[in-house]
Each structure stands twice: as C-alpha cells, then as structure tokens.
Amino acid sequence: MTTATVETPTGAAPLDLARGFLTGGVIGASLAAFVVGCTLGRVPLIIAGPALLAAYALLFRLAGAPRRAREGARAPLTALALIDGREVLRTGRETDVPVRFDLSVAPDGAPPFRIRFTQDVHVSELADHRAGAVLVVRYAPDRPWLLRIVKRPTPEWEDRAAGAVLEPAPGPVVVADRKDGCLWSLTTLLGVLLGAAAVVLLMRAELFGKDTDAPAARPVASSSTSTSTSTLTVTATVTSSATGTVTFGPGRSVLDRGVLREAVQSLTGGGDGKQALTVVVREQLLTVVFAPEGVSAPAFDPRSLPFDRVPALVEEARTTLGVDAPHTWQLSAERLAGALTIRIGVTGAGGSASLEADGQGVVVRRSPVR
Known part of the structure; x- marks a missing residue:
C-alpha cells in the first residue's frame, strides 16, 4: 500500500506577516484619523479615517479575487x-x-x-x-x-x-491545526501602533499647540504686530477714544508674576496722563478702554491697579464663592461710582458668583452662588 505525501500547513509566512503589518497600519491610521478629526473638529479627517479603511478592504478583496476564483473552480x-x-x-x-x-x-x-x-x-x-x-x-x-x-x-x-x-x-x-503563534499578532499590533503614531505625529502641531515649549515673548505695543506668543492691537474708535488689547499665546497667563503690569505699561507707553475708563482682564487677554482727550469722564490711571493682588483675588473668587468647577473668570476695573472698583466674576457648572475690591485690592463685597 502506498501513501500520499500531504504537505503540512506552515505557520505565518513572511508574506502573511507583511500583510498583517499593513492591515494593522491601515487600521491604526484610520482610527487615529477619525479620533483626531473629532478632537480638532476637522471634517476631512473624520471622513478620511473610515474612507481609508473601506478603500483598503476593497483593494484587499480585489487582490484575493483571482485566488478565490481558482479555488472555486x-x-x-x-x-x-x-x-x-x-x-x-x-x-x-x-x-x-x-x-x-x-x-x-x-x-x-x-x-x-x-x-x-x-x-x-x-x-x-x-x-x-x-x-x-x-x-x-x-x-x-x-x-x-x-x-x-x-x-x-x-x-x-x-x-x-x-x-x-x-x-x-x-x-x-x-x-492540520495551523499554529501561527504570537508572531503574526505582534506584527499586526505593531502596525496598529505605528499607523496611529504616524497620524498623531503629523497632526501634533494642531493637537498640542505650536511653539508650546518656547518662552512667551513680551507684548510689543504696535498697531499691526502679531506673533505666535503675543499680539497687541491699538485702534481708534469713532468717539475719538482708544482701545488697547494684549492677547497672549499658549503657555502664558496674565496671572503670571509681572505679566499684567508689563502689558498695561506697553499700552500706556510709560507716559503720564493716559487715563482709562475701563480695564478688563481675562486669562490670556487684556483690554483697556482709554478716556477721550478733552472729555471729562470718571477715568483712572490703569498703572495704579494693585497688580500684585490680582492673582490672589482671582484665586479667592474661584475657591470661596461656592462655584463648582469654575472654568471662566473676568476682572473689570472702573471708577463710575467715584472710587476705583475692581470686580471679579467667576462662572462654573454650579452657576456664577463675584466679589468686589477697592483700589488697594481689599475685598469689600462678596456675592456667592445662590
């Protein structure tokens, strides 16, 4: 009696490993593109993720069509x-x-x-x-x-x-029980990780912000200067008053030591007599509305603000007024009632609250969440 020679099925061949790596890379890139697109609000990326996966599946199907036809015959x-x-x-x-x-x-x-x-x-x-x-x-x-x-x-x-x-x-x-072992799975997992990492690296500037590691430059008083770290715009209004703004880029806050004082001085130019009607401060934005020349108005010198007390006042407003998970705050300074008044409002998930301080930064009134 003679016996047939039946070739034993082998494990994962190099072609199988390459196919697994490519498949993993496409899956990783597609999922990463979809997630990054949703995070950044980029519709093309959201569409590109599933489209890439669908195109690869179609190509994979078409590439295997001749083999399936031969087997079916x-x-x-x-x-x-x-x-x-x-x-x-x-x-x-x-x-x-x-x-x-x-x-x-x-x-x-x-x-x-x-x-x-x-x-x-x-x-x-x-x-x-x-x-x-x-x-x-x-x-x-x-x-x-x-x-x-x-x-x-x-x-x-x-x-x-x-x-x-x-x-x-x-x-x-x-x-006949084929044993691929862990090699094919590890190769496919490596493809998934590398595909996802490639998309994240390509979009890292938009995901993590540009120049986040570079030190923020000082604001420069100019009507047309714009940089990645700070910008300053001074424009004249129809009432002949002037509005100055300083916007800081990522990595710098007006609550940092000395930043608010420098920003105000950059708008006033260091000279005397430039009075302000209102000063509004947010996390990365300073706005000063200057009083028109020759017009009598309840104005004040913006350089007289208690700059060193501002961070403590903001922290007190955020932590002692009962606002749950505060996410925005705003400081406004004006002299409409005669004396300089500083008001800090805080808004969070639990509602809004505020406190008021005098020109020396001493708290005179609290309005907690009700």
Whole structure:
C-alpha cells in the first residue's frame, strides 16, 4: 500500500506577516484619523479615517479575487475516513464541543493519508464519532488540511460509509491545526501602533499647540504686530477714544508674576496722563478702554491697579464663592461710582458668583452662588 505525501500547513509566512503589518497600519491610521478629526473638529479627517479603511478592504478583496476564483473552480473532494483516535478537548454546558480527530483518509483512486485536525461536534453525536468508525469527509484537492467531517452526507455516501471496512493508513500524521503563534499578532499590533503614531505625529502641531515649549515673548505695543506668543492691537474708535488689547499665546497667563503690569505699561507707553475708563482682564487677554482727550469722564490711571493682588483675588473668587468647577473668570476695573472698583466674576457648572475690591485690592463685597 502506498501513501500520499500531504504537505503540512506552515505557520505565518513572511508574506502573511507583511500583510498583517499593513492591515494593522491601515487600521491604526484610520482610527487615529477619525479620533483626531473629532478632537480638532476637522471634517476631512473624520471622513478620511473610515474612507481609508473601506478603500483598503476593497483593494484587499480585489487582490484575493483571482485566488478565490481558482479555488472555486476546483470542486471539493469527498472521501471515506477511518477514525484512528479522538480526544474531546473541552466539556461543559455547550452543545458543541471541540474534538481532536486522528483520521486515515481513503480517497477514491488516490493513496490514503493520515491527518489530525479539530472540529466541533454536537454532544449527542459523540457516540457516532468513536474510534474505529467510518465517516464521510470533504476537503479541497490542493489543501487537504482544510478537511471537514460531513455531518449530513448524501444517501449514497452514507450507504458507502455504513458498509466500508478501512485499515489505518501508514505514514506520519499531518497536523492540520495551523499554529501561527504570537508572531503574526505582534506584527499586526505593531502596525496598529505605528499607523496611529504616524497620524498623531503629523497632526501634533494642531493637537498640542505650536511653539508650546518656547518662552512667551513680551507684548510689543504696535498697531499691526502679531506673533505666535503675543499680539497687541491699538485702534481708534469713532468717539475719538482708544482701545488697547494684549492677547497672549499658549503657555502664558496674565496671572503670571509681572505679566499684567508689563502689558498695561506697553499700552500706556510709560507716559503720564493716559487715563482709562475701563480695564478688563481675562486669562490670556487684556483690554483697556482709554478716556477721550478733552472729555471729562470718571477715568483712572490703569498703572495704579494693585497688580500684585490680582492673582490672589482671582484665586479667592474661584475657591470661596461656592462655584463648582469654575472654568471662566473676568476682572473689570472702573471708577463710575467715584472710587476705583475692581470686580471679579467667576462662572462654573454650579452657576456664577463675584466679589468686589477697592483700589488697594481689599475685598469689600462678596456675592456667592445662590
């Protein structure tokens, strides 16, 4: 008796590893593009993520079409097989349990061969799959390790199996259960991580802000100067008054030591007599409305503000007025009632509150959340 030489299926080949890495990279890049697009509000990125994944899936499908056509042109072979041995791998409450079979397959007009594979079997059919029983199997002619037991054979094959007497086939057992190990999974995971990292690196400037590590420059008094760290604009209004603003870029706040004083001095030019009607301060914005020349108005010298007390006043307003999770604050200074009044308003999830201080930075009134 001669035996067939059946090639044992190998693990992950280099081509499989490359395909897994590419697939992981596309998945990682697509997911990262979608998440980054949602974070930045960039509609093209939101669309590009799923579109890239769909395009890759289509190309993958088209690339495998010739192979599937060749396989479809070959009709699967049906044969009888003798159960040399079996092992139930797991038992429990499941109706189908995995069973490892050792079979001797006897194809019509071809040498027999032995094969080991695993297939789920219903618990009620385990008695029919005992050692020594003859079964009907089906497999691809060029890939016999994809062999499967036919659960419902045709009457012709069922009669053949019932009257067949088979002998165990000689030769080695071909192990059909493919073992890729961890290499393919690790390669695919590496592709996912690198694909996601590539998108994040490309969009890092918009995600984390430009020049966040560079020290912020001082504001420069100019009507047209604009930099990435600070800008200053002074424009004249129709009422002949002037409004000066200083905007600080990321990484610098008006509450930093000496920053507010420098910003006010950059607007006043260090000269005397430039009076302000209102000074409004936010986290990264200073606005000064100057009094028109020759007009009597309740103005004050913006350089007389208690700059050193401003950070403490803001902190007190944020922490002692009962505002839950405060997220915005605003300081306004004016002299409408005669004396200089500094008012700090805080807004958060629990509502709004405010406190008032005099020209020396001493708190004179608190209005907590009600």
